[in-house]
Amino acid sequence: MGAVFSVRMRASQESMHISGGERLAEEERVREIAHSLIERALTHERGGPDSIHLTIDKMDRSDIQSIAALPISTIPVRDVHEGYAAAQRKLVEAGIPSAIAAHAIDLLKKGPGPQGTVMRGAVLMDVQTGERLEPDIARGVRVSRFDWKEETLRSWMDEVSSFGFNRSRIWEAIALASKVAAAPGVLAEICWSDDPSYVTGYVSSPSLGYVRIPHLKEKGDPVGGRIFFVDRQQTDISTLIHYLEKQAVWIDQLPENLIIPSPQEIAVGVIHGTDERTGKD
Numbered sequence: 001m002g003a004v005f006s007v008r009m010r011a012s013q014e015s016m017h018i019s020g021g022e023r024l025a026e027e028e029r030v031r032e033i034a035h036s037l038i039e040r041a042l043t044h045e046r047g048g049p050d051s052i053h054l055t056i057d058k059m060d061r062s063d064i065q066s067i068a069a070l071p072i073s074t075i076p077v078r079d080v081h082e083g084y085a086a087a088q089r090k091l092v093e094a095g096i097p098s099a100i101a102a103h104a105i106d107l108l109k110k111g112p113g114p115q116g117t118v119m120r121g122a123v124l125m126d127v128q129t130g131e132r133l134e135p136d137i138a139r140g141v142r143v144s145r146f147d148w149k150e151e152t153l154r155s156w157m158d159e160v161s162s163f164g165f166n167r168s169r170i171w172e173a174i175a176l177a178s179k180v181a182a183a184p185g186v187l188a189e190i191c192w193s194d195d196p197s198y199v200t201g202y203v204s205s206p207s208l209g210y211v212r213i214p215h216l217k218e219k220g221d222p223v224g225g226r227i228f229f230v231d232r233q234q235t236d237i238s239t240l241i242h243y244l245e246k247q248a249v250w251i252d253q254l255p256e257n258l259i260i261p262s263p264q265e266i267a268v269g270v271i272h273g274t275d276e277r278t279g280k281d
Contacts, residue, residue: 104123127231
């Protein structure tokens with residue numbers, strides 16, 4: 001059995017984050033995956049980078065943890081106002097106080113970095129006070145060293161293809177959200193992209209799974225980010241950051257119910273995917 005490598009890419013333009021990517025690669029796929037990440041950096045809609053950092057580290061296979069993928073559900077919403085309301089409602093359902101959930105959504109709307117800029121990593125937010133816990137609020141905390149096992153991803157894609165979910169943007173997001181949901185002390189996550197054309201976001205938690213919300217910003221808006229809600233009574237912050245940034249994780253298990261219909265979809269007897277860039281069918 002060959003070696004496993006962590007392959008990580010970060011692209012920036014005049015110190016502004018442009019794009020990034022994270023994969024765990026069996027030795028024979030390192031070149032292929034490295035090439036795909038570089039291609040992503042060079043063709044990203046946010047612009048051409050002036051710096052691309054590609055880091056490849058050999059991993060100890062015995063140190064890689066195994067976790068299950070989160071199940072998927074979708075909340076149909078017609079616009080961003082309904083999207084924000086749905087996100088706040090799901091965060092409260094996950095155990096986040098309503099005022100803290102609203103504060104987090106407002107922070108992402110204006111930009112979580114200094115002076116409303118986009119951050120490379122995620123915000124760590126105290127679930128009781130709304131205090132930011134990441135050591136560097138310009139950088140945030142970067143979730144790293146995670147991926148699907150190849151055979152598990154193939155099975156997942158077979159299961160979700162008829163619903164329109166078998167796209168790299170979705171399976172990459174679910175991989176990250178699944179690692180975060182398994183983190184000590186993290187109760188929930190909210191995220192939407194800083195890509196101007198990508199308006200779908202999500203709320204995720206161990207109890208909710210991965211909940212897609214088709215409108216969490218207006219098309220053309222370049223602001224986005226992610227926030228992890230942390231219960232400091234359940235974890236030490238340095239331990240949490242080490243897990244998120246350093247602990248290697250394989251997603252090699254599928255949930256019993258891979259796709260969970262929303263109440264609206266149950267009522268009309270339909271489950272479907274949406275166009276990930278427009279939020280429309």
